[in-house]
Each structure stands twice: as structure tokens, then as C-alpha cells.
Amino acid sequence: MAAKTKFDLKMGSATREAFGKTLVQLGRENKDVVVCDADLSKSTMVHWFAQEFPGRFFTCGIAEANMVAIGAGLASAGKIPFVASFSAFVLTKGFEQLRVTVAYPNVNVKVVGTHSGISIGEDGPSQMSIEDLSLATALPGFTVISPADEVSMAAFVRLAASHDGPVFLRAGRAKVPVVYNPDQQFAIGKAIELIDGSDVTLMAHGLMVAESLRAAEILEAEGISTRVVDVPTIKPLDTGAVAKAARETGAIVVGEEHLVDGGLGVKVAQAVTQSHPCVMEFVGVTTYAESGTPEGLLQKYGMTAANMAAAARRAVARKK
């Protein structure tokens, strides 16, 4: 089976770690890269940048709204600011600033939200960001990216920096399996087909990509030919890949560590209805979670390979 041999899904580092490391390399290559932090540098991993480039690192205190607008000013004056905090705070507290000082005038700010989703675990719902993609995708002109592993995160940090315009980059707290070879090429707005299949397509971002690959193995064993597509760019969406999946497999399951009321699922549904309407199922959170272990929470709130497989079976059944 292709899925088994191709993806051994060895555990890698958290995407926030890949972000922090790549940021340091970017800092060495481009002196215009600056970083703003809101008292979470050791959690968002921008502390490595702070150590090497203290003169280009600005701690804003616990004041996310102010930080975002400072980023807007820095960008308007020619810098490439990365403003980082927990996703739950930077997007919510900074939203109006993102709207009026960043999105509306189309200013080149890179917003990084770490600790996304419910897999942060024990800290509980106040720190879990499950609305961030709804918010970020609501902002016209924003590019919204949620990488699946350390390899894609490293690439997208660079792509975000060289992209001219506002970007939201979503990172996770927990370690995630490595999906990609180091030489994989990425582009903003391009989905990546990881496994081809003809009965159903699993589309996902973030840690749900690895779960989808595992789900595909389960489904293949049952005789359901499963396509798996990683959609790291949620906006602009790769509508071509969506239309192709709809046309060729007739059923799409979207899996994401986010509220099903927003995020990738609704974007794909919108694209599908405009191109080739097909059966769809949605795997994600439907309400605020609670404290617990990351694994326990993903299980309880239905974001595992088993949940993806179950949704795929439902979708395939509905096709007939």
C-alpha cells in the first residue's frame, strides 16, 4: 500500500519550533526582519531571534492590540515585522487593528499565532484558539497559512517573508509527525496531493494532515480508494485542487483543528458549490473544549484518524 511505504510519519518538532528557528535564519539574511512579542517569547519561540538580534526585537508587554498596530507602523516604514503571540490572543485582541491598520491599507505585516487548536492541552479553552481561521480569513487581502509539519512551516515562514502583503501563519504547540521530505517544494495558494485516490478526498491542514494520512491507510484496507490533500494555504484557496477532487472523487472530507463553522471547511464548501457540487463531511470542533492531555482532547473532541475515516465512510455512503 502506497500510504504505508510513503509516509512513516516519524515524530518531528512542533511547528512553533520550526517557526522560531527559521525566523533566526531569516534574520541573518535580511536585516529588515523585525519581531514583536507580547510576553510569550519562550512559548512562541521568538526568544531565539531575540537572543541573536536584540536590536530588532521589541517586547510589547502583555498588550496584543498595541503590538499589532506597532507592527503596522513598522511595516509601513519598510520593515518586515513578524508579530507573534498565542493565536487566541493576537487575532482576537488585535482584530480591529488587523482590520484597520493592516488589512484595509494592505500593510506588509506577518502575524504569527502559535498554540492553535485544542492540542495545547491542559491550559484549557481560554488559551485554545478555535476561531482564528474564521477571523483571519474574514480579512480581505490576508494570506492565511496553516502548515502541517516542521518542513512545511520552515518553507512557509520564508514564503511569508517574501510575500508582499499581510499574512497570518498558524502554528501548533504540540510535536507533530513529519509529513514531507526536506526537498519538497511549497508555494502560497498551492495544495499538495499526498496520496492519490478515487472514492473520496481527505483535505486537511495542520496536525489533521498526518491524521488524514493514517485514515487513508485504514480506508484503503477497507477497499475505499482515498485521496489525501494537504491544504496549507487556506486563503487564497487552491480552488483548482478542490474542483479536481470534487470531480474525480465525488466526496470531500475536510479535517481541521478549528471550529467547523469557519476555517478550511467552509472555504472548500464554497469553492465546491461554485465548481462541482459534491458530497462533503466536516471534521473539527463544534464548541469550547476543556483541560486535558492533547491526545485525550483530540480523541474526545473527534479529531483523529478514526474520525476522518468514519466521516469518509459516511461521505462515500451518501454518494450512492
Add this chain to the structure above:
Amino acid sequence: MQTRDISELQDFCKKIRRHIIEMITEAKSGHPGGSLSAVETLAVLYLEVMRHDSKNPQWKERDRFILGKGHACPVLYATMAECGYTPVDQLKTLRKMGSIYQGHPDRRFIPALEASTGSLGQGLSVAIGMGLAARMDGNPSRTYVMLGDGEIQEGQIWEAAMFASFHKLDNIVAIVDYNKIQLDGFVKDIMELEPLADKWRSFGWHVVDADGHDLLALRRAFAEAEATKGKPTVLLAHTIKGKGVSFMENNPKFHGMAPTKDECEKALKELA
């Protein structure tokens, strides 16, 4: 205010500190530093200052307490449990799935909590709303809200501060747990707050400076707050982050790190 023997309060504080250490050790994550710094303040509030009844948590005229710096919930959970609100024997389920003792205060699990907090900067505004409602209803209820010194870097705090004095709200008391440390290090290195008393004064507040580990000083401070009419009072409680455990005191490392089993034993020995 019903005063108690100081030795009784001291014993209570020691018991709370032991709970904090044991709860966080068992959970393997959590925030010991800012919990330990707030122990005396909560003890004086819950045992002496506040009018409340754990048998009747929804009593309309109760005084209310909001922990703005929600990450320090172990001190609140332990204090409320020892006051009879919630089971003491479940304290060690902190942060586990299904526990009422969630990682941050969560009213879905403990309805006696006055607010679900965890995102810093919002507790003061909520307290003001409660104070306004009490005044409208002629309700003697007073509202106390504890803020972190890092937390008050949030702009919303100062919007709220302006509002409270403008509306002459004298039934709310803000307490700044002024332990001089936030998450990434010392407040003075991240975003200095001084001159802090002057800031609050210029926002129209009555300011009381006190040693936040001195039970008598805290008792006096809250009495002064209650006697202050026509403006809100802020208590700048000068504290030590990690207070009571030598290797945690003034140590930024223990903002958000659980003690190991060994460290737990050492800490409990110091708190014997």
C-alpha cells in the same frame, strides 16, 4: 470584617501553599509562582473581608471575587475548597480531563466562580459591571478583582480604570499582585510600570501600598478601601513571586513550570 487569630490565618496560608505545590506537581503543569504570591491576599479576603457563604454561593448580596490573572487559579481553587465551596479531596485532579479544577477558572465546571478568566486584561471591566449593577440595585455587595502586574500592561485595564473613577465606583477594589515578574522575566525588563502608584492616582483611584504577605497590613488595607467613598481603591500588594518556597522565590522560571517530584518534596518540607 470578621477578624481571626493571626496564627489561624498563618496556618491557613501554609495549608494553601501545600495544596498549590501538590496540585501543580500532580498536574505536571501550571503556574506556581503567581499562585504562591497571592496566598495571603486571598486568605484575608475569604476568611475576613468578604461577606460570602459557601452554602449559598448564589446569595444575591455576597461580595464577589474575580481572579483576573486566571492562570493563578490553584490559589483560588485551594482557598475556595478550604472554605467549603468545592471538594478538597479533588484538588489534585487539577488540569485533568473532566476535573472541575480546569487549567483556568471555568464557570461551566464551578458555577460559584464569578468569572471565567485566562485571557489577561478583562477582569477589571467585568468587576466594574458587577459594581455598577450592585449600585443600581442598592445592593451592598462589593467586588474584589486581583490583577497581575504583567496583566495591567493590557490597555483595557486603563480604559476600565478611567471608567471606574469617572463613575465614582467605590464598591470595587482592584488588587495588583505586584510580584515584579511576568512570564518572560522581570516586569522592569519587559514593560516597566513605575511609577505605578502615581499612574493609578492620576486615573482617579485611591491607592494603598502594602506588603502583600503581611496579614495585618492587608487587613488594614481592605478596611481603608471600604472606608474610602466616592472613588475606587487599588491595593498595590507588594509580593514575592513563588513566596514560601526558597527556590521558587523571585525565580521567573517558576512562572509556568511545575515542580518535579523532588522539588515538590523539598517545597513541602519548607512548608511543614
